[in-house]
Structures are given as structure tokens and as C-alpha cells.
Amino acid sequence: MRGRRARRGQILVVTVLIVGIIIMALLVNVYQMHTLFLRTRSPVVREVVAAVTADFKRALAAMLALATRAYFNYTEFSDLAERFASYGMSMYNRHNFTVARLAALTFLEYWRRSAIEAYGAYGLQVSYELLTLDLSRELGRPRSVKNLMKGYWYLPISGSYAYAKLRLNLTALGFYNWESDVFVGLTLVVNRAPVSVTSTNTTIQISVRFDGDVDTSTYPPTVRGYPYGNLIARGWVRVYYPERDSAGRYTGAWKLAKIKDVTYLGMGNYSITFEPAVEILTDPVTGQRYAPLMVVISDERGIVVEASTYDYLMFAIGRRTPDILIYYDSAGNRRTLARPSDISNEVYTLEMSANLSLYWLGMKLAVDPQLKLPPFPYVPIKQVRVNVSLDGTLSTLAERPIQYENWTTVPWRGVQVDIPVGLADPQMDLVKGDKYNVRLVFQVKFPTTSIRRQYVVLWWYDDLDAEPAAYPTQIQYIYREERGQVTWKDVWHPLYDVEFVDLEHQRSRDYHDYGGVVAFVLRDPVTDFAFGPFNLHAFDVFYGRYLGRYRPYGTWQVYYNYMRYSWIQAPIRIFAILDTTQVGNVYAAGDVRSDYYDTLAIVQVVNGTRYIPVITYIYWKNTRSGYGYWLCTGMGRGYADYFVYTAAGYQYRRNQTFVYTYSDVSGSPGGVLIRPDPGVLMAHWSSGGVGRAVVLNKAAVELLRSIGGSSASFSSTAAAPGGQRQGSIEADFWPYTTSKTVQQGTLLRYWAVLFDFRSSGSGFLSLPVSSAWQNAYIYTPMFLEDYAPRVVRP
């Protein structure tokens, strides 16, 4: 019994041993298989992951190159850009980083799908995530890459960047959840001041960095680029300098410098010597010296960066209007008139052209010769902004509305004429053109008489994604058709609604049918009551009537919004252009002629002001004689009780002032008051103290005299043809009672400004109603050539 029990114990021991041996053998075998698998798998995984990651990085770089090259110069890099036109990267979208980004995302999606197919044997699954990467360490200002790619250009530290987190699995190799921060970038740092300037050469220093390690220990991750040492061998660099005219003034254009030498100084630093010698300027705010230059670089991947050595243009606008005005009363006694300290209606709507000229009422402003304004960089218009001071100090220098317009200079009847051709395309470069030039329109206010000058800073956003700014505005274009008829072609302004009547909109609402004759009717902005039209020009009378027969006949072209950005209304002014060779007769349908005079007129309805400038060009194609010739007329529709005009100084004293009542007008022969020697101001107003003035510029006053001679007159008509009370103000070369001749080839260039005034209120003196005209008079100088503002050093 005992022997059997002992044998059973031995069998048990042997069984345990055998099982143990088998388990150990299996474990060893499994371990060995695992190590073998890892050893054979790791090179494949490593290589495939590296290949896919590197290719994704190349894809990012290619798309960044596409976006930046198209942005910089689509035409030059059309070999690349045009191949991606089907992705949306067309010439039309060359300055649209949003479109470039969409093109890149489309490309990357195709790339992702084709990579999955290409590496299908490894079971590749790949995706990417668009995250934020902080660039503040790289650019020295708070900036980041978001939504795949960004460009920050046109400043001394500029760069182009793309960033995404790549994720991939290799399911066939048992490899999962690989993540990689993929970043491509190129940073350019241009030293503002040159290293040296000789009589022929300039030497500057730049630093270039590329890509960089993404530091994920912070949120969002940050990056610092590696020094780029291949600029000479594999990339390129260009330097642009500003063109100057023979007087040494900057023209607004850029020229490509001739690079004489590029030396690599190590750590991504380069010294660049180029021709010519460049003038060194001083920043008026910081006192920092800089050479006005643009530097553009590209690396071997085609990524472009554009930097400039300065980030704004600064100047000041000096007010030149007198605060004590002199006039003479009707008896010839000298009077002085002090403006109120509140002159808040003195708001200048200025234009700065890409050729660096500044304009007011189409007149080029005098610029202090000491003021050096370098050109704008090759920056798209949409990125440009303006800061203007309010109290003449830097402390109130803040962003104000800006409007971008496209102007051209055309020969018109033998003279060069500047005309707007619409609001600008905000995505185009702000460059000086031979034919077209963009004008940046902004307003400079002088709220009190104590302020003699205001600072203006024109600057630009570095973000290539910047959109044109949409500013609140009180003016609005209203175009409406009812039953096939245009019933509204108006620009609404809080002080008045301007209804443009023309061939397209012939019948003024609840007023007259103009039969295609061009005018604009001032209406009450609340009740829509028509105060009567402003007539641009008129010649001869109709069958003995006292009202002008041949007036401009055609169609107003109204410009009120931006190309592409149609939802952005013109924030500063809406303008209407008339260019016609015909004249027509309000009182006889079909009496349209092409053998009298041509008209070119620009009317501006300006936000935040009380004035409407009307710049007019008239050319006489034939010699004509007729009774009455009017430079312009402002009708009244009976609201006016008082009338005034100032004398030009040919028959009376200059600015001798004559005030009339309606009974003076209605009691005049034929119901038309005719007075000689019209000057710069004529106005009419109601006993309620609401008035409208027409300020003629010096050229207009001189034209009245040179063409009309001693017949030049101010007139006012008491009644409309139907007998209704009218009460107009009219500037006549000669009145309807006189017949004279105007010669073929006579060319008239002048402006008239409609000005809305009150007998009291903000920006006005508190006056008795009979003297309300003085509130127009205190603002008259700002519309005259001799008192135009001056552009000075800040």
C-alpha cells in the first residue's frame, strides 16, 4: 500500500515538471517571436512614418509657397499659381489668403487620400488637426498661426507660416497614435537703419530663420526658428527702394535695387550691399532712423516673405482758415466776425493718393518740403488704416474711418482731369499706377479754434488675412424700382436726402419730371419733402421764360460700395459722376442737343459733414448765344425767407454783403432779383433759421467775371413756372434779361459746395435769424483755394 502511494507521488512530480517545462518553453518562444517582430517592424515603421511626415511637411511648404507667391506677385509666379486656379487660386484672388487657405486644405485632403492609397500595404491611416501655434517669440509681437497658415508681412519683422498636427496609424504594423507637430515657416528681420551708406551704395543687415522646434510644453505651443543659411545658395533676396523725382520728392513708386553683394555672417544673418545710396529718414514719433526699403526673400521651397523697414507714414494737417473774418455790410462798412470756439463743422475730407499727393476738393495740397513721406509698401489696400488726432496731440491719435477709392487721370477736352472710377478693389496693391491710382479718403476734424493742426498716421495691418474695415456710417444709397420705374436713386444723409434725377430716374418724387435732365434734389430726410433741385449748369431760356433751357442731360453713375465686399458701404462719402455730351430741356420733351457743351461733374455726399461738394467741368463745343447763362442754381421751393450774396470785388468791395427778404425778390421786376458782382457766397434760409449756402471757389468767381463780364450776377427767382413760391439762389454769367455769346472751346473748371447751416447750434454762432448767413460765412474759407489745409511735418 505504502509502495503504491509513493509511486503516485512520483507521477505527480513528473507531471508537474513536464507541464512546467512546456510552459517555460512556450514563454521563451513567445518572447523570441515578439523581439523578432519588433526588430523587423521598427525600420519599416520608422521609415514610413518619417516618409509620410516629411511629405506632409513638403505639402504644407508647397501650399505656403503658393499662397505667399500669389500674394506677393501673382503674375511673376503664375507658373505656380495658375496651376492651382481650379483650386480657387486665380489672379482675381491673388490677395485673398482665405482662398489660398481653402486651396491648401483641398490640396491636403487630396494628398491625404493619395497617401493612404500609396501606403495601403502598411494600413496607413492619416489625418491632421489645425491647431494654434504661438509666434510671439518668433515675431516679437503677439501673433499666432491658426487655421493652417498665416502671413505677417510689411513690418521690419515679418514671416510666413503653416502649422498642423499630423496623426497617423500603421495598422498592418501594429503601430498606432503617432502624433507629430509639423511646422514650416520663414521669418525675415530687417534692421531699420542701414549699416552704411556711401555715395553710391547702401548696406543693410537682415536675419533669416526657418521652421523651428515646436515647444509643446506651453499652451498654445510656441516656436523659435532655426537660422537659415541657404539664402545665397538656394533662396533669393530682393531689395526695393523708393523712387524719387528730379526734385528729390518720393513719387510713390518702388524700384528694384541692384544688389552688389550678399555676405553670410552666420546664424542666419546676412549683409546686403546694393545700389543706390538711400536717404535716411527719422521716425517722427520714436526718433528712430531708418532707410525706407522693402526686402523680399524666398527660400528654396518657394516660401516668400516681404518686410519693410517702417510701419507707418505720419504727417500733420495744418488748418489755415481765419478765426476772425472780415466782411463789409451793404453800405460798405468794414465788419469783423469772430468764429465761435466750437467750429465742429470744419471737417476736411482729404484724399491721399498712392502717388503720395494729398487732395481737398480735388485740389492738390501744398506739402511742407521738409516732410519726407516714403511710399506705402506693396500692401493690399484692405490692410491700410488711418489714425487721426482729435485735439492736436498724440494722445487722441486713434483709428478713424478710411475709404478706398480708385481714381484716374484722363484727358478731357484737352485738359488732364482727375475723376473717380469707383471705390477701389480692396484686394489690390496700393501702388502708384501710371493710369489709375488709389486714393485713401479720411477726415480730419478741427473741433475748436484752438486746434491748428492734427496728426495723421497711415499704417497697415501685418496680417495677410486682414479684411477691409467696415465702419458705421450715416449715409446710405437707396435705389428702388416700382412698376418698372426708378423711384429712388437717393443718397440718404441725416441732414438731407439727395435724390439724383437723370435719364434713369426722371421724375422726382412728388415733384417735377426732369425728362432726363440731370440735377439733384435736396429733400427732407424725414418727411421726404423736396426742397427743389440743385442745377449744375444752364444756358438760354425757353420761349422767353426766365429759367434755364439747356442743362446737362444724361445719367448719374453712383459709387457706394466695394468690389467683392458689397456688404461694406462707403463709410465716408458716396459720389455720383456725370459725364455727358448732351444737354436737355426740362420744359420740352425731346429738346435734347449734342452741339452745346459737354459736362463732367463729381458730386460727393459726405458722412458727418454739412457740405456737398460739386466739382464741375464744362466744355463748349460750339459758339452759342442766348438769354441767360447760369453757372449753377439752387432752388428753394418756397422755404427761404432770406437771401444773401457776397460781392466778388469788381463792382463792390470784396465780401461786401447784401441781404434780401423774400418780398425783395418777389417785388423785383419779373419776380427775379438780379444783383451784380457775385462772389464766393450765396445763401438762402428760412425764418426758422434753417439755411443752405452755395460757396463758389475762386476759380468759379473768376469765370463768372471772365465770361459774363459786368453782366455776371447773383439772382433769385421768386416763383416756379406754375406760380408756386420758389426763392432760389443763382450764380449767373449773365441773367435771363441779357443775351450774350459764349465762345467755342471755352473750358470751365470750378467747384461749388452746398453747405447746410443753422442760425444757432453746435458749431455755429447764435444769431438773429436775419443774420443767420454769418454761420455760413464763418465756414466759407475752408472751401476756398487760398485757405486750403497744408500738409506739414508732425
Added chain:
Amino acid sequence: MTARRGQVRVVEAVLAVFMVVAVVLLLMQFTKPLRSVYIRETSDLRRLGYNFLNSMAENNVYEKVLGNLIYEASKRFSSIGRCPEGWEENRLNDLAFFASTVLPQGLLFRVDVYTVQYDLAGGRAVLCPLGYAANFDVGKVSMTEAEPITYTYVCTGDPDRVRGSVLLVHLTIGYSG
């Protein structure tokens, strides 16, 4: 007496187990999986192949050597909507020359290059062959222990007319035999 014999047997059994385990381990050291040489060899070939393709990528060799063909193929695809025909038989001699100078002697290689055309209208990616480069007569000589390597490449170098083009490269590398 009986108890002592049992203890001795247990000790003997433990010793026997140790001996058996030792022998098994010893045998396992000498017992490698089948074709282990082949595995080591192919992993080296793969590494070599990727190094070769990577170095060409880093030096923009594809753009320089194949730029005209890439441009021409893309242009034709854009205009006629399909790949140029018969290009798979093109001998890419410049590429072959470059590969011959880079890869070790004694290795055979064949590089087939395709452009990947993204057809946005059709929502597809189309492979257009540009040709192949090889250092042997592909019709007569066969490769042994060959390793296929797939590589994708987005052109980033000059000229602009090929920048942004996408290539698919199939490299087969191995030994004659």
C-alpha cells in the same frame, strides 16, 4: 528510511528539471526562425532604399531630373483630362545615373515614378506614369530577395512650374539572381 529516499528523489527531479531547461534554452539559442538572414537583409535594403529616396527628396533631385516630364504630364492631364499614353516605358536615364552613383554596387534597382494628378472635377487622384529608371535589363534579369519601397513626394523646389506637383515613387531594390 523511506522518507529520506523520497527527499532524494525530489532533489533528483529538481536537478533533472534544471538540466532539461538548460538544454532547451541552449537549443533555443541555436534555433533561429526560418530565413532570418533574409529578414535582416531586407530590413537593411529597406533602410537603404528609404535613405536613397530621402536624400533625393532633400536635394530636390526629383524636380531637377524629372521637372520637364512632370510639367509635361501635368499640362497634358490638364488639357485632355487623362495621362499621356505609353509613358510607363520611358527610361529615366538621368534618374538611373543618379541612383547608380548613390546606391552600392552589386545591387539592382528599379524606380517607377508617377505623378499624382488631383482631378478636382472627378474628385479622384489619378496616377500618371512618367517612366522608370533601372540599372539592369528588366526583361531579362530577375531580382531576388528584392524589397519594394513606396514613397510619396510633393515637389517643393524650383522651378515653379513643378512646385506643388505630387509624385509616387516605387523603388524595387535587390540582388541579381
